[in-house]
Amino acid sequence: MSDVGPLLRHWRTARRLSQLALAAEAAVSVRHLCFLETGRSSPSRAMVLRLAEVLDVPLRERNALLLAAGFAPVYRESDLDAPELASVRGALDAILAQQEPFPALVMDRDWDIRYANAGARRFFAFLQGGRTATPPGPPNVLRRMFHPDGVRRHVTNWEEVAEALVRRARREAIGGVTDERARRVLDEVLAYPGVPASLASVDAGAPLLPVVPVRYARAGREFDYFSTVTTLGTPQDVTLQELRIECFFPADDATRSHARHLAASAAAPAASA
Template identity: 50%
Template sequence: MAVTTEESTVGTLLRAWRTARGKSQLAVALEAGISSRHLSFVETGRSSPSREMVLTLAETLEVPLRERNALLTAAGFAAVYRETPLDAPVMTDVREALSHILRASEPNPTLVVNRRYDLLMANDAAQRFTSFFVPDWRGGPNIIRMLLAPDGLRPYVQNWHEIASDVVHRTRNELASSQTRDETDEALLRDLVTAEAELRRDGRPARTPSILVSMKMRKGDVALDLFTTITTLGTPLDITLQELRIETLFPADARAREALLRIVGSEMQ
């Protein structure tokens, strides 16, 4: 989904989201409880939607909260969803809950990241895991940049092209579809576009579909096959909370579990 600033009317934004979701005007209209004619008029600018209509269509199209604010602004209404820093006092209970999840995930390395994969929190296993592979990393707390950098995780991921292609494509699409990118978003997006071009030039064929893609890592005599799970918070009404991802690395087999425990410490068993 790509809409330029000049095109960013509420109608064009709604049409872009509908197209991105692969839904017809009729399907969206039926789900939203309006006529397809009304929706067509909204998308073409012949009709101005009410605030409630914008929110209804955004809910129907499963638009992220950050982008719902952009829709409201484009329609001439005030944004309704707040973005509260994770370190704000009001987030104390959230941080405690996340800390509990991180502790309970030991000895599996677990990270809390935002939509850009900036590292926000990590358990002890994750810190030891990172210190083992990239003890001298100075590239900042962004997991994607750590994965892509030649002096980061890249030399130790044996199926790097496969893993990087998936992460870069997914994150680039999410950032590119946003109408509210800031300078930090733009900088990462430029890096992702560059990385995607490099991956395409590599010319490797698309991977064979699989029910599980593991990340194969090796450093010295330590070999690990890991798979990841990503957990999100249910029904959040704050942008920060909706964009949080809790990513956990699990050993794919008993051999990998033994190797992982060598890295993070056997006392965590």
């Protein structure tokens, strides 16, 4: 018997759809869908892909559905350094460069930072202020925000930002069943010293605020940013679908001025050399 039935039911539940609603969207009978979920019928490859499309299942999990139904995966997972992704890397470089002098970065599904523009490197180096202690592991947005050796001490509205990040991380993880890495990172950062226990019970389903500002302060300067998160449109590669491009925008003139001052200060030594 196929193992795909429980996975289909899992995704339907995660998307908060009834069998009737899913059947209508996928143009199949409720009876047939019920048989698929209970294992009384086995889906065709086309049916698995159709249901996955309606349920908006991530590509990584679509491969898992296909494997559970006895079919080979159809979506590849490329290395970002692969030659065939050169055009995508070029597009990412262009987006990051366009954001200067304000920070921008590219992260993967585990919140690891894969690329960052000069604005981001300048800004976070300024916040670190020469400190050599850093959060454990590779550069990671969640670790950087939650760890005592990260930027947490410079975020003046840290609890508001932390709650929004936890909610976002949990929302993005809803439904995923084949990879626990992102969840492990979230569990790790929630256990850091000084992190309120109440964050562990943040409801992922609660409405998100339109914009969550992040306010930083260090050395007499204040930075007030908000961010936008962009994904690549209609990717057919697991790696590309899981990328997130986060660009930080100044919320006031002071932040705009401070960012330009940091950029000018960094350029001055290079010019004099």
